[in-house]
Amino acid sequence: MSTDRDHSEKRDRLKKTRTLNRSPEKVRDPMFTTGDFFDPEDLLQVRYEMVRLVRLGGATLAQAAERFGVSRPTCFRMAKAFREGGLMGLIPARRGPRGPHKITPEILRFVRICRERHGRIGAKRLVPLIEAEFGVRLHPRGLEKALARAEKKTLETGP
Template identity: 35%
Template structure:
């Protein structure tokens, strides 16, 4: 990240709520402010976030201060709508009961309900604040993952603590594993400190169309139909060297090749590597090879990808790169590597994770 360091931003809304506001905004002035917020949430400095929306750093600082102090109402001036009328306490309770009985609701449906039942209209930019004040939640209705435990954060906290408390035995050896081969390679040194990072595979494609761009005429891009079948397997290091490798499959042999690259990029140190329980990750072959490389694996609880910060790295990488035009698959592979290297310079994607799970007094 270059230029001015980003100031602390208050998270009045979730990222999903900002995305929804962006989709519903019809006024370019509102779109610019919502886009500015999204950039800040992704880790831009104020100057960077404002520049992406064609605004000066001074404007960005003013917007950030207004947002921190007043939330959505402070950031969004009244572009002609004015303050909506308020319902009294009895009417609010009546509305809440209606919403509870008919949930879930779309914003437009609630607007119609307010007008039909109470004769009032709320400006779209302020409806969300009003509903949150009533105690409503605004999120995508997602089915609960059937294999996710009730306490995934507690489980992960214990696993991180276990990994930090080094003992004489192989950390990732399990009962029933073959006793042979659980020794660290002779040329591997792990006494120079500890590197912590996050591991995962993704399949970005060069035709992602999730980001809006400016056009003078017809909004389309002519591009060759390039597609890659390979997976990008990445290591997002907090205090070491990140790396990404393209692999034709995610089989255990290919995963171990990436672990070897992680070791090569981070010599002389013990490596703690957080990853999900994909079959090629938890098998004895991979766990043993990781131990030989001086890498201790910390497995996430089942069905808990939200506890792996590299998921946010992939999401931001795809959003940053879209839309792009490439000539062939090789060019796209190199572009992903370059962007991954840039994105993983930021540790902001793992800030909350560190606060929840990392005991800095124990971390070497």
């Protein structure tokens, strides 16, 4: 018999591993609504059982999507992810960009040269210069963040 503390610890582990189901109330499969083993908050378990049901022929993709509280495209994506990557394919990837992909070392060097020649130029004035020189459209705040990271990196490693 699990306690509230056990449940809380499990939720914390699921959050840390990005496998906490944000919509457990949408899971309507009978295995997850009765009993203690199947946990609708465990996203990996929900995804695996959904894919397993489809693979064993117990339901169509549309039926499985309905029972497990996801869209049909999500169910299709999970079936494909499992086929291609096994259980690891069902683990959610990190969300959002993986870094500043537009701001290259050349752009940072350009900014440094502009600032050496003209003093401390702000990001709002630099963005149009960068677009004219490199053909890259940036948001001023994104440039500010990249410049702050570059400056921090320089301070940590030295000149």
